[in-house]
Amino acid sequence: MPRPGRPRPPRIGWKAATAALTLTLSLALSFAGAGQAQAADVNNARNAGFESGLGNWTCSAGSGTTISSPVHGGSAALKATPAGQDNAQCTQTVEVAPNSTYTLSAWVQGGYTYLGATGTGTTDVSTWTPDTAAWKQLSTTFTTGASTTSVTVYLHGWYGQAAYFADDVSVFGPDAGGGGDPAPTVPSAPAGPSVTATTSSSVSLSWNSVPGATGYNVYRDGTKVAAVTGTSATVTGLAASTSYSFQVTATNAAGESAKSAAVTATTAATGGGGGGTGLPKHAVTGYWQNFNNGATVQRISDVPASYDIIAVAFADATATPGGVTFNLDSAGLGGYTADQFKADIKAKQAAGKKVVVSVGGQNGTVSVSDSASAANFANSLYSLMQTYGFDGVDIDLENGLNATYMSQALRTLSQKAGSSLIITMAPQTIDMQSTSAGYFQTALNIKDILTVVNTQYYNSGSMLGCDGKVYSQGSVDFLTALACIQLEGGLAPSQVGLGLPASPSGAGSGYVSPTVVDNALDCLTKAANCGTFKPSRTYPDLRGAMTWSTNWDASSGNAWSNAVGAHVHALP
Numbered sequence: 001m002p003r004p005g006r007p008r009p010p011r012i013g014w015k016a017a018t019a020a021l022t023l024t025l026s027l028a029l030s031f032a033g034a035g036q037a038q039a040a041d042v043n044n045a046r047n048a049g050f051e052s053g054l055g056n057w058t059c060s061a062g063s064g065t066t067i068s069s070p071v072h073g074g075s076a077a078l079k080a081t082p083a084g085q086d087n088a089q090c091t092q093t094v095e096v097a098p099n100s101t102y103t104l105s106a107w108v109q110g111g112y113t114y115l116g117a118t119g120t121g122t123t124d125v126s127t128w129t130p131d132t133a134a135w136k137q138l139s140t141t142f143t144t145g146a147s148t149t150s151v152t153v154y155l156h157g158w159y160g161q162a163a164y165f166a167d168d169v170s171v172f173g174p175d176a177g178g179g180g181d182p183a184p185t186v187p188s189a190p191a192g193p194s195v196t197a198t199t200s201s202s203v204s205l206s207w208n209s210v211p212g213a214t215g216y217n218v219y220r221d222g223t224k225v226a227a228v229t230g231t232s233a234t235v236t237g238l239a240a241s242t243s244y245s246f247q248v249t250a251t252n253a254a255g256e257s258a259k260s261a262a263v264t265a266t267t268a269a270t271g272g273g274g275g276g277t278g279l280p281k282h283a284v285t286g287y288w289q290n291f292n293n294g295a296t297v298q299r300i301s302d303v304p305a306s307y308d309i310i311a312v313a314f315a316d317a318t319a320t321p322g323g324v325t326f327n328l329d330s331a332g333l334g335g336y337t338a339d340q341f342k343a344d345i346k347a348k349q350a351a352g353k354k355v356v357v358s359v360g361g362q363n364g365t366v367s368v369s370d371s372a373s374a375a376n377f378a379n380s381l382y383s384l385m386q387t388y389g390f391d392g393v394d395i396d397l398e399n400g401l402n403a404t405y406m407s408q409a410l411r412t413l414s415q416k417a418g419s420s421l422i423i424t425m426a427p428q429t430i431d432m433q434s435t436s437a438g439y440f441q442t443a444l445n446i447k448d449i450l451t452v453v454n455t456q457y458y459n460s461g462s463m464l465g466c467d468g469k470v471y472s473q474g475s476v477d478f479l480t481a482l483a484c485i486q487l488e489g490g491l492a493p494s495q496v497g498l499g500l501p502a503s504p505s506g507a508g509s510g511y512v513s514p515t516v517v518d519n520a521l522d523c524l525t526k527a528a529n530c531g532t533f534k535p536s537r538t539y540p541d542l543r544g545a546m547t548w549s550t551n552w553d554a555s556s557g558n559a560w561s562n563a564v565g566a567h568v569h570a571l572p
Contacts, residue, residue, distance in 0.1 A: 041172060041173055041174060041175070042172070042173075043170045043171060043172050044095060044096060044102070044171040044173065044175070044176055045092060045094055045169045045170060045171045046092065049073055049074040049076065049077075049167055049168050049169075050074075050076045050077055050166075050167065051075060051076050053066050053076075054066060054078075054090075057078070057090050057091070057092050058090065058092070059091075060086055060087070060088065060090075060156075061083065063080045063086060064079070064080040065079050065080075066078060067079045070165060072107040072109075072135045072167035072168050073167060073211065074167070074168075076167075077165050077166065077167035078090060078155070078165065078167065079163055080155065080157060080164055081157075081163040082111070082156075082157040082159055082161055082163070083159070083160065084160045085159065086159065087114075087157055087158055087159050088156055088157045088163070088164070089154055089155070089156035090154065090156070090166075091152050091153065091154045091155075092153050092154075092169075093150050093151070093153075094152075094153050094171045095149060095176040095177060096149065096150060096151055096171070096173070096176045097149075097173070097174040097175075097176045098121075098144055098146050098147055099143075099144060099146055100143070100173055100174045101141060101142070101143045102117075102141065102143075102144070102171050102172060102173035102174075103139060103140075103141050103171075103172045103173065103214060103252075104125070104140050104141065104142060104170070104171055105137055105138060105140075105169070105172070106137070106138055106155060106166050106167070106168065107135050107136070107137050107166065107168045108132065108135070108136055108164060108165065108166050108167075109133070109165040109166075110131070110132070110163050110165045111157050111161040111162030111400070112128065112131065112157050112158040112161050112162075112164065113129055113132075113138065113155065113156075113164040113166065114126055114127070114154075114156050114158075115127055115128070115138040115140070115153075115154070115155055116140070116154055117140075117142050117153050117154070117171075119150065119151045119152050120142045120143070120145065120148060121144050121148030122143050122144065122145050123142070123143075125140045127139065127140040129437075130400065130430060130431060130434075130437045130439075131162065131400030131401075132438065133369065133400075135167075135209065136209070136436075137209070137214060137229065151171075153169065162399070162400070185254050186252070186256070186257060187210045187212045187250035187251070187252055187254075187257045188210055188250065188257055189210075189249065189250065189257045189258045189259060190207040190208055190209075190210050190213075190216065190231075190249070190250050190260045191210075191261075192208040193207040193246065193247070193248050193262075194263060195265040196232070196444065197234075197446075197447045197448070197490070198265050198268055199267065199268055199447065199490070199492060200238075200240040200241075201236060201237065201239075201267065202234055202235060202237075202238060202490050203235050203238060203267065204233070204435075204490055205218065205232060205233050205234075205248070205263070207231050207248050207260065209231050210250040210257070212250075212252055213250035213251060213257075214251060214252040214253065215227060215251045216230075216231065216233075216248055216249065216250055217248065217249045217251060218235060218246060218247075218248055219248070219259060220244055220245070220246055221244060222245075222247075227251075229436075230436035231436075232435065232436055232441060233435070234444060234489060234490040236488070236490065238267050240267050240268065241266070241267060241268070242266065242267050243264060243265070244264065244265055244266075245262045246262065246263050246264075246265065247260050247261070247262050247263075248260045278354070278420075279309070279354065279451070280308060281494075281541070281571075282544045283308035283309060283452070283497075283543055283544045283568070284306055284308050284309070284544050284546070284547075284564065284565045284569075285307070285308070285309040285310075285424060285452070285454055285497060285544070285545070285547070286307040286309070286311070286502075286546070286549065286550040286553065287310075287311045287313045287547070287548050287550065288303060288310050288312050288549065288550050289550075290312060290313060290314065290326075290328060290329050290333070291329050291332050291333075292329075292333065294505070295506075295549065295551035295552045295554070295555050296551050296554035297332075297333055297334055297551070298333075298550060298551055298554060299333070299336055299340065299341075299344055300312075300341060300344035300345055300348060300355065301347060303348070304558055304562075304565070305353075306558075306561040306562070306565025307353065307550060307561060308354065309353070309355075309424060309451075309452075310353060310354070310550070311357075311358040311394040311396075311424065311426075312356065312357045312358060313358045313396070314358050314359065314360060315357050315358065315359045315366075315381075317365060317367075318380070320376050320380075321370075321372065321373040321376060322366065322367065322368045322372070322373030322374060322377040322380070322409070323373075323376045323377070323380045324366055324377065324380045324384070325380065325384070326357055326387075341388070342388055342389055345389045345390070349389070349391070354391040354392070354422050355389070355391055356390055356392045356393055356394045357384055357390045357392075357393055357394070358393075358395075358396050358426070359381075359393060359394065359397065360395065360396035360397035360398060360426075365397075365399050368405045369402050369405055370405060371405065373405065374405040374409035375412060377406075377413075378409045378410070378412035378413040378416065379412075379416075382413055382417060385417060391422045392417070392421045392423055392424070393410075393422075394424040394426060395410075395423070395424070396425070396426040398428060401438050401442060403441035403445060406438075406442050407441075407445035410423060410442075410449070423450050424451050424452050424454060425439065425443060425452075425453045426454050426455070426499060426546065427440075427443075427453065427455055427456065428456050428459070428460070429457060429460040429463045429482060431455075432453070432482075432485060433463065435490060440489065443491060443495070444489075444490050444491070447490070447492070447495070450495055451495070452494075452496070452543045452544075452546075453486060453491060453495055453497065454497035454499040454545075454546030455482070455483070455486065455496075455497075455498070455499055456499045457473065457478060457498060457499055457500060457510060458473060458499070458501050458508075458509060458510025458511065459509055459510055460473045461473065463482055464485075465477070465478075465480075465484060466482075466484035466485045466488055467481060469481070469533075474509075474511070474512055474516075475516070475531060476516055476519045476520045476523060476530065476531040477531040477532055477533040479500075479512075479517070479520035480520050480523045480530065480531070480533050480535060481533040483496060483498060483520070483524060484524075484533075484535055487535075487539050487542075492541070493539035493540070493541040494541045494542070494543050495543060496542055497542075497543045497544050497545055497546050498517060498521065498546070499546040499547070500545065500546070500547055500560075501547065501548050501552065502547040502548065502549060502550070502553035502560040503553065503559075505552055506547070506548050506549060506552035507548065514559065514560055514563035514567075515563070517560075517563075517564050518563065521542065521544075521545065521567060523535065524538065524539050524542050525538060525540050525571055525572070526540065540571075540572055542571070544568040544571075545568055547564070
């Protein structure tokens with residue numbers, strides 16, 4: 001969500017969509033086409049572990065350097081820092097053999113990271129990952145053309161985003177005379193398999209990464225049911241109240257490991273999720289601005305009754321890691337006092353509404369990266385709930401989050417606040433493209449206490465839908481095909497909402513008319529008013545919609561809430 005004083009930068013568009021498309025296709029194809037490695041296969045990349053500094057590598061605008069920590073293997077790794085007009089691209093020309101297939105991989109950490117190859121002579125490839133706090137392996141394959149003897153391999157981040165780290169790059173395939181890094185061996189079995197979430201029809205799993213692995217296979221009762229590149233997966237299509245056994249193997253070009261230890265999970269009796277009580281089946285969320293940025297200045301009492309959840313934007317980070325506080329902008333809001341603010345919250349609650357405090361926004365950075373900061377986050381939020389009467393928290397962190405410790409923090413908060421706690425989330429579209437992304441993983445980790453995820457379907461450019469096609473923002477197809485990713489990725493329909501700006505002034509791009517929002521809701525809940533994308537099934541329990549903001553809505557005569565609010569509440 002935009003904060004005052006700084007225009008929202010354009011978000012990742014067609015390049016990210018292309019990268020996301022490649023990633024999803026590689027997930028879908030898995031490693032079905034990969035056989036046993038040939039004796040002559042080698043890693044054709046030079047200085048693949050950056051042990052010789054930046055030798056053989058060229059980084060744009062002086063963005064790259066080598067560091068001794070963090071590293072994935074050896075004693076060095078690459079650190080590349082994007083700037084506002086530079087994506088920190090580091091490249092190497094690698095000798096390859098014509099008419100040959102290669103597996104390109106690298107271990108990455110930090111900000112948005114892209115890996116790809118150009119000049120293949122056939123189809124150039126790329127893959128990517130959003131922010132990741134731990135080392136994660138990116139992998140894809142390419143085939144060279146009949147006259148191709150070299151390709152350009154690249155790593156890059158994204159403009160103005162956090163630095164990324166990379167290590168142990170591999171271009172594994174037939175020896176073209178320029179490589180020399182050792183061939184991979186069959187990886188060891190994954191350790192630490194665990195069940196992270198269950199519903200009536202799905203089980204979410206995670207496990208430890210395995211050095212040298214390029215992918216993982218998931219087995220249910222001895223049958224392979226999924227192939228992924230990350231260290232988590234959600235197995236769907238399961239029967240309710242049923243016990244299942246799961247094992248995981250690690251794979252690379254040399255073969256497949258032995259199976260991990262088995263973990264058992266029993267699916268729930270009914271479909272899930274919740275968090276909070278007293279909300280209608282279909283609900284509307286609106287962000288209320290605790291600042292004046294040109295939109296109508298409101299008090300909480302001014303927010304229309306069509307909003308079921310009011311997210312107060314925003315809490316502020318403190319000097320304590322993970323700590324947050326809230327400072328009412330009384331001056332900017334025309335003298336609105338803290339006592340009036342608290343009284344208005346109570347009045348909304350008496351009318352059956354929920355008021356939560358939102359953490360983050362475009363410029364808001366709260367770091368929850370270890371157990372201590374997770375505890376600080378939970379404790380400070382609970383203190384705000386007691387001080388102001390908030391019903392819970394909204395997570396709107398747009399600079400990445402650590403799924404492990406954010407999940408820990410929210411569970412601690414839930415233990416303090418009890419079953420009435422409201423937890424909402426407002427990730428950007430790119431944060432919900434894959435279940436391995438930090439935001440998506442957090443949502444799955446806390447599914448049993450989560451109220452709703454209102455993905456921001458704006459400031460996005462083009463993105464990938466659940467059918468593997470790329471859609472441009474501003475259409476019914478964009479909303480329905482992207483929401484389908486969450487609906488089929490493990491969240492309950494009651495935990496999925498569509499987030500849109502209330503007016504063209506509310507976002508840099510992606511505004512759609514209330515009619516488009518209503519049509520998307522109809523398409524997802526009852527297969528009516530769809531565009532070219534038709535979901536494979538309907539989701540009548542879809543939670544509803546969200547908007548930025550109630551203030552921008554008021555500036556437009558409440559046109560958004562009058563139309564969308566009424567439509568959401570009329571859904572069956």
